[in-house]
Structures are given as C-alpha cells and as structure tokens.
Amino acid sequence: MIKKIDHLGIAVTDLNEAIEIYKNIGLEFVGTEVVDEQKVETAFFKVGESYFELLAATDPASPIAKFIDKNGGRMHHIALAVDDIEAEIERLLGLDFEMIDTVPRKGAHGNLIAFMHPRSTKGTLLEICSKANS
Template sequence: MIKKIDHLGIAVTDLAEAIEIYRKIGLEFVGTEVVDEQKVETAFFRVGESYFELLAATDPSSPIAKFIDKNGGRMHHIALAVDDVEAEIGRLQAQGFEMIDSAPRRGAHGNLIAFMHPKATKGTLLEICAKCH
C-alpha cells in the first residue's frame, strides 16, 4: 500500500553547489551519503514529512551520469513510501505495470527500493521504497 510521497529525486551536476542553493532556499539539510551500489552521492533536505534528494554521479557509467548527459540536471524521480517493496512489486506487476526492478535492491540509508519503468506511467520515473526515512 502506498503511504505517502517520501522524496523527490533531483539529478545535479555539482552536489556542493546544489547543496548551497537548497540551503539558501531555506530547506533543512539532513546530510549526505555515498551509495556505492548506485554510483551516486546523495544529499537530503527535509520538507515537512517529505524530502528532496539531490543525486550526483560518482562514476561516469552510473545511471544518474547517463541521465544528466541526456537531460541535464533536473527532476529525476518521485519516491513513494510503502510498507513492503516486494509485495508492491508483485501488486504493480499484476496490474500490468512494467518494473525496472523485479526484486528490491538497496538505496540510500540501506533502504529497500525498486523502480517502475517510466513507460508504465507515460514518462515519470517512480521509485517505491520501504523504511525510507
């Protein structure tokens, strides 16, 4: 079951510069984390009970680096909090939605995540995550 929007993922070319921008906006900075499996460094900002997640590539072969090469820095994904990622993958697949991940994988903070293919939503990359924050 989808509980809430957990975070909005924003691809950035320069993490330090982006952190300063979002601090100046007045958002509450939570911290940074390198997610080796995803080849990204993240920075989180609290916005009420949701977050902005800034994503910068740590390797030119990472999905975020490829996204930025194609699209520039901009909104990347919307993450939806769920109780059980594996069950949600099954439910979505049963509804006919194409998933990028057929099994959960580890994301920031060691949380379980999975992505729906943007074709399934006519262009929006959705992430489902459990125990996000």
Template sequence: MLTKINHLGIAVPSLSEAIPFYRDHLGMTFQGTDEVAEQQVRVAFFQIGESKIELLEPTGPESPIAKFIAKNGAGIHHVAYEVDDLVEALRKLESEGVRMIDRTPRTGAHGTLIAFIHPKASGGVLTELCQLAH
C-alpha cells in the same frame, strides 16, 4: 499501497554546488549525504514537511545519473513513494502487468529498500517505491 511521497530525486552535477541553494536560500533542513556505490551515486537529503528532496550526484561516467544528466541536463529525475511492504507492492504491480525496472528490492541510501517502475508505465515519470529501514 502508497503511504506518502517520500522524496523527489533531482539530478545534479555537483552536490557541493547544489547544497547551498537548498540549505541556505530555501532554508531546508540538510540531513547529510550518503554514497550508494552500487548505483554510482552520492546523495544529499533535505527535509521539507513530511517529504524530502534528494540531490543525486554521479560518482562515475557510467552512473545512471551521469547518463541522465548527459541526455537531459540537471533536473527532476524521479518521484519516490513510500510503501509499508515493498515486496508485496512489487508482487501486486507485476501481477497487474506493470512494466518494471526492478522486480526485486535493492538497497538505496540509508539502507532503504527501493525499486523502480519503468517510466513508460507511468506516463514518462520514473517512479521509485521505497520502504524505510527499520
């Protein structure tokens, strides 16, 4: 079902303040930014080997990322695993009784299909499944 770790999501209060660290100090390849209005978030991606780092900046006070930062501070928000068929992965997990946040895919950054597994199902880790846009 899983093909690789696609990215680690890191909640930050400001992309403009966070980007230089990853790009300039760590030397990661900056791949640009995107806004996902539905989730009230702006994202910046960095390539590191086969995986990415995704910085998440809230665009409004009701954003899940704004709420995460208010409760936990900036830091690791989620781990995202790539799958070939998100609909099938969700069907399998639901049939096995795994607690889900999303039962159907939604659109993430760069047109990727995404869905989240509830952290209570995965040892306290918010887990994202993603299927790349083709």
C-alpha cells in the same frame, strides 16, 4: 499499499553547489551519503514529512551520469513510501506495470527501493521504497 511521497529525486551536476542553493532556499539539510551500489552521492533536505534528494554521479557510467548527459540536471524521480516493498512489486506487476526492478535493491540509508519503468507511467520515473527495518 502506497503511504505517501517519500522524496523527490533531483539529478545535479555539482552536488556541493546544489547543496548551497537548497540551503539558501531555507530547506533543512539532513546530510550526504555515498550509495556505492547506485554509483551516486546523495544529499537530503527535509520538507515536512518528505525529502528532496539531490543525486550526483560518482561514476561516469552510472545511470545518473547517463541521465544528466541526456537531460541535464533536473527532476529525476518521485519516490513513494510503502510498508512491504516485495508485496508492492508483486501488486504492480499484477496490474501489468513494467518494473525496472522486480527484486528490491539497496538505496540511501539502507532502504529498499525498486523503480517502475517510465513507459508504464507515461514518462515519469517512479520509485517505491521501504524503510530498512520494514
């Protein structure tokens, strides 16, 4: 079951510059992390119960690099928190949603993530995620 918006993912061309912008806005900076499996470096900002996640490519062949090449830096995805990611993937597949990931993979902070294909949501990339210990 979907619990809340976990974070908004924003693709950026220059992570350090973007961090300074979001700090200047007044958002609470949490820190950065390289996620080798996704070929990105992330920066998180806390906003109430949710987060802004800035995503910068660490490899020119990464999905984020390709996204930025095609779209520029902008909103990338909306992440929805769930308790049981495997059950949520099965539920969504049962409702005929197209999943990019039918098996969870590792995301930032060791959390498990899976993406729904934007074709299933009329253009919005949705991520479902669960905490590493869930």
